[in-house]
Amino acid sequence: MCGIVGYTGPRQAYPVILKGLKRLEYRGYDSAGVALLHEGKIDVYKKKGKVAGLEEMLVGKNLDANMGIGHTRWATHGEPNDRNAHPHSSSNGKLAMIHNGIIENYAQLKNELIKNGYTFTSDTDTEVLLNFIEYIQTNNDCGLEEALRIALKRVTGAYCILLMEQDNPDTIIAARKGSPLVIGIGKGEHFLASDASPIIEYTKEVVYVNDYELAIVKPDELILKNLGNEKVTPYITKLDMQLAAIEKGGYDHFMLKEIFEQPSTIHDCLRGRLDAQAGTITMSGVQEHIEQLKNANRIMIIACGTSWHAGLVAEYVIEELCRIPVEVEYASEFRYRNPIVNKGDVIIAISQSGETADTLVALDRAKENGAFIFGVVNAVGSSIARISHAGAYTHAGPEIGVASTKAFTGQLAVLMMMALKIANEKKTITAEYYQKLLLELNDVPEKVDAILKNAAEIKTIAEKYKDATDFLFLGRGYNFPIALEGALKLKEISYIHAEGYPAAEMKHGPIALVDENLPVVFVATKDSYHEKIVSNMQEIKARKGKIISIITEGDTISPTLSNDCFSIPPADELIAPLLSVIPLQLLSYYTGIAKGIDVDKPRNLAKSVTVE
Numbered sequence: 275m276c277g278i279v280g281y282t283g284p285r286q287a288y289p290v291i292l293k294g295l296k297r298l299e300y301r302g303y304d305s306a307g308v309a310l311l312h313e314g315k316i317d318v319y320k321k322k323g324k325v326a327g328l329e330e331m332l333v334g335k336n337l338d339a340n341m342g343i344g345h346t347r348w349a350t351h352g353e354p355n356d357r358n359a360h361p362h363s364s365s366n367g368k369l370a371m372i373h374n375g376i377i378e379n380y381a382q383l384k385n386e387l388i389k390n391g392y393t394f395t396s397d398t399d400t401e402v403l404l405n406f407i408e409y410i411q412t413n414n415d416c417g418l419e420e421a422l423r424i425a426l427k428r429v430t431g432a433y434c435i436l437l438m439e440q441d442n443p444d445t446i447i448a449a450r451k452g453s454p455l456v457i458g459i460g461k462g463e464h465f466l467a468s469d470a471s472p473i474i475e476y477t478k479e480v481v482y483v484n485d486y487e488l489a490i491v492k493p494d495e496l497i498l499k500n501l502g503n504e505k506v507t508p509y510i511t512k513l514d515m516q517l518a519a520i521e522k523g524g525y526d527h528f529m530l531k532e533i534f535e536q537p538s539t540i541h542d543c544l545r546g547r548l549d550a551q552a553g554t555i556t557m558s559g560v561q562e563h564i565e566q567l568k569n570a571n572r573i574m575i576i577a578c579g580t581s582w583h584a585g586l587v588a589e590y591v592i593e594e595l596c597r598i599p600v601e602v603e604y605a606s607e608f609r610y611r612n613p614i615v616n617k618g619d620v621i622i623a624i625s626q627s628g629e630t631a632d633t634l635v636a637l638d639r640a641k642e643n644g645a646f647i648f649g650v651v652n653a654v655g656s657s658i659a660r661i662s663h664a665g666a667y668t669h670a671g672p673e674i675g676v677a678s679t680k681a682f683t684g685q686l687a688v689l690m691m692m693a694l695k696i697a698n699e700k701k702t703i704t705a706e707y708y709q710k711l712l713l714e715l716n717d718v719p720e721k722v723d724a725i726l727k728n729a730a731e732i733k734t735i736a737e738k739y740k741d742a743t744d745f746l747f748l749g750r751g752y753n754f755p756i757a758l759e760g761a762l763k764l765k766e767i768s769y770i771h772a773e774g775y776p777a778a779e780m781k782h783g784p785i786a787l788v789d790e791n792l793p794v795v796f797v798a799t800k801d802s803y804h805e806k807i808v809s810n811m812q813e814i815k816a817r818k819g820k821i822i823s824i825i826t827e828g829d830t831i832s833p834t835l836s837n838d839c840f841s842i843p844p845a846d847e848l849i850a851p852l853l854s855v856i857p858l859q860l861l862s863y864y865t866g867i868a869k870g871i872d873v874d875k876p877r878n879l880a881k882s883v884t885v886e
């Protein structure tokens with residue numbers, strides 16, 4: 275939610291910021307703006323819409339500046355328009371600020387400021403915080419850094435802010451709580467951003483700023499302090515990310531690139547961990563805590579969205595293989611109810627970005643109750659990765675398309691390996707079945723590759739049904755969460771209303787929707803429930819619904835009931851979700867394209883949901 279970039283150093287700031295904003299656009303694209311220190315003055319340019327619109331507006335302007343900040347917005351307070359776009363300027367025009375997060379007590383601060391004569395030009399919480407800082411600075415006759423520290427003690431909510439001051443021409447002051455901030459360390463220059471993607475082409479050395487820290491950033495100096503004004507030693511990390519990983523690499527869209535990357539991202543996830551021939555799984559995070567994991571009274575999985583769906587698959591797999599009770603919780607619900615978390619419980623947090631606000635706060639709550647937290651995270655060095663007691667990265671590489679695809683299969687691969695390792699240690703699985711599943715997991719990249727070779731078949735199906743107004747996705751057992759995931763993908767990428775349901779549950783309500791206009795997608799690969807789901811297909815066919823089925827190669831019955839069929843290679847039912855989700859990702863992609871939607875940036879969404 276919102277992407278922020280800052281630069282101070284000898285280069286021209288604007289091109290660095292513009293390129294960075296384009297890379298961060300997945301975080302929000304309601305408006306974009308920059309503030310540049312030009313000839314001793316702060317110039318602010320901002321515009322509703324995507325970064326390209328800002329770029330177009332600025333063609334031909336004199337943007338000569340060696341320091342600046344830029345923002346791409348996902349609107350929270352105030353509708354997306356030019357006025358509410360960031361950066362905001364303070365009342366006296368001497369400060370400019372960008373913000374990612376929400377200031378919860380902004381109304382109270384605003385009232386205080388109004389009483390003191392302040393007026394506002396936007397509807398944002400950001401302008402309130404900025405003027406509050408200016409107010410403290412003027413009233414206390416202090417420097418910006420001190421004013422910021424005082425202001426932040428009064429603020430509730432989440433923020434990552436970058437501030438620049440007209441009278442301090444080479445310094446950016448930053449602060450974070452709850453929203454991410456990475457600082458890239460160059461030679462005589464510094465880069466600031468919401469994630470490392472705007473930074474990697476300039477330097478591999480970065481510092482991840484922690485909550486409640488302030489950074490005072492000049493071209494050749496980086497000072498970190500806590501809110502108590504004590505210096506904190508910056509911990510420098512080497513980025514392990516390649517530039518190619520964040521570019522489209524010849525594909526039309528990031529989403530398509532990321533779908534097609536899955537044979538290699540799943541392979542990367544398994545590599546060095548799974549040795550199918552030797553029958554071993556090496557995961558240091560699991561091994562170091564194996565007693566805790568195998569003796570867990572209960573596992574609670576906390577996540578949002580697609581990651582929550584990966585959690586549902588894991589629930590089925592862990593209960594089956596490890597015989598440990600599992601509950602899967604929406605982070606946003608968990609954090610506000612009064613959940614029972616006991617010492618012997620293990621929490622598994624699943625997150626692509628590692629920054630999802632609801633998941634982060636839910637984990638804090640669980641930690642307070644003494645739970646052990648295991649993070650399954652994609653973004654290396656992210657907040658969730660850092661607050662977890664142990665974890666395993668999914669190694670899917672940067673995911674830029676707003677819809678999660680390769681991160682999901684990475685999550686499934688990690689969770690499968692975890693379940694297999696724990697089950698093998700607990701002896702709740704036979705040696706033969708363990709070995710069989712290891713070999714099958716090892717074959718997944720090759721099978722995904724085979725599915726992708728037939729992507730054109732899905733494109734044809736997508737074009738046929740693109741004008742439908744509703745879709746139903748049905749699955750049973752391990753494929754039930756995949757039905758949910760298929761529906762979510764279609765909704766977000768094509769704007770078609772879609773619902774995912776357990777196939778048998780359909781009789782208890784959704785069947786009323788079925789008529790000759792309703793496409794019903796069955797995730798019906800060969801498993802122990804196959805005959806049951808075939809009966810469910812009969813029920814839909816009898817009511818003239820249009821059946822699209824994802825089936826296992828060699829299935830001769832389902833095609834006779836289906837209007838359209840897509841076959842995937844055979845796999846054990848526990849492994850099948852890693853395969854059956856691929857055609858559903860393609861279905862949503864090609865439907866979105868057929869409808870002319872910007873699939874990488876669908877309306878109203880943002881990749882990294884850092885507000886609750």
Ligand code: F6R
Binds near residue numbers: 580
């Ligand atoms: C859907 C999607 C979202 C995310 C959710 C959680 O395609 O991407 O539903 O899965 O916002 O995000 P992470 O995994 O970053 O915590």
